[in-house]
Every structure is written in structure tokens, then in C-alpha cells.
Amino acid sequence: MGKYGDWLIMLVAGSIIVYWLYRLFYRWLHEPPGVNSKLLLSRAEDVDERDDNVRFLERNGYEVNYGKYRIPITIDLDGEQLYSRLFIDMIAERDGKYYVVKTARERMPIEWTGSGLRDRLLIYALLMPECEGVLFVDQKSNLIKTVTFHFSD
Incomplete structure (x- = not known):
């Protein structure tokens, strides 16, 4: 050439x-700005194999990969610092898809309406966008519900 x-x-x-x-x-x-989920999950507790919820999920075909995790939150309110925490109970996997797991609490019943699910579970879907959805587990009632949020234009 x-x-x-x-x-x-x-x-x-x-x-x-x-x-x-x-x-x-x-x-x-x-x-979007957010928490790096690999960093987040690297600080999760080990899975407690004796936990009833873990055994219940495993009997239903899920593999629990990560245990409880506490996310500290700092809130600025008109220059005043407030502190809170957000808790993820577990991360489970099934068929190559990951799910954030929230377990039922007697003192915090969930309202099975659109606004009730949004108020209680949307934060977990936004925090971990690579997860397929949120699993709500109530092993006493023999219940696993998959909640997936879809955003329209």
C-alpha cells in the first residue's frame, strides 16, 4: 500500500x-450512583445453616449464598446528622437468578397491596438492581412470594 x-x-x-x-x-x-453490590456482599455474615428460613428456602430449590447484612445509612436533615440502618436478611439463588430475601416478622406484617409492597420492598430492588426480585419468606405459613418491580415510561 x-x-x-x-x-x-x-x-x-x-x-x-x-x-x-x-x-x-x-x-x-x-x-446510577449506588452501593457496589460486590463490596456490599463481601461484608455479609456467613449463612447460618441452622436457620429455619435457610432450610425452608433450600427445601424449595433455592441456594442461600449470603447471610444477614446491615447497611449503615447517614441522613442529613437541615445540617443535622441522623443515622439509621437497612437490613438484608439473605441473598438466594435459583436457576442462575439472584434474589434479595426478606423474612416475615410478626411485629411488622406486610400489606399485600401495591403501595404496601412498594413501601416495604422497593428499596431492596433499587439497592440490588442486578437481582431478579425480592423473595418474601414466611416459613411458619409455608409461603415464599416473589416480588418483582417493573418501571413503566
């Missing part, structure tokens, strides 16, 4: 590399 052919190949290759770098930067820039 002549001297112009070499420049053309270098120009095309350089353009592809610049476009690829631009797309990486654009994707990084527009990712």
Missing part, C-alpha cells in the same frame, strides 16, 4: 479506539 493507505488504516483504528473509550466513559458517567 502507499503512504496514504497506511494513514487510512491508522485513522480507522484510532477512530475505533477513541469511540470505544468514549462509550466506556459515557456508560460510567451515566451509571
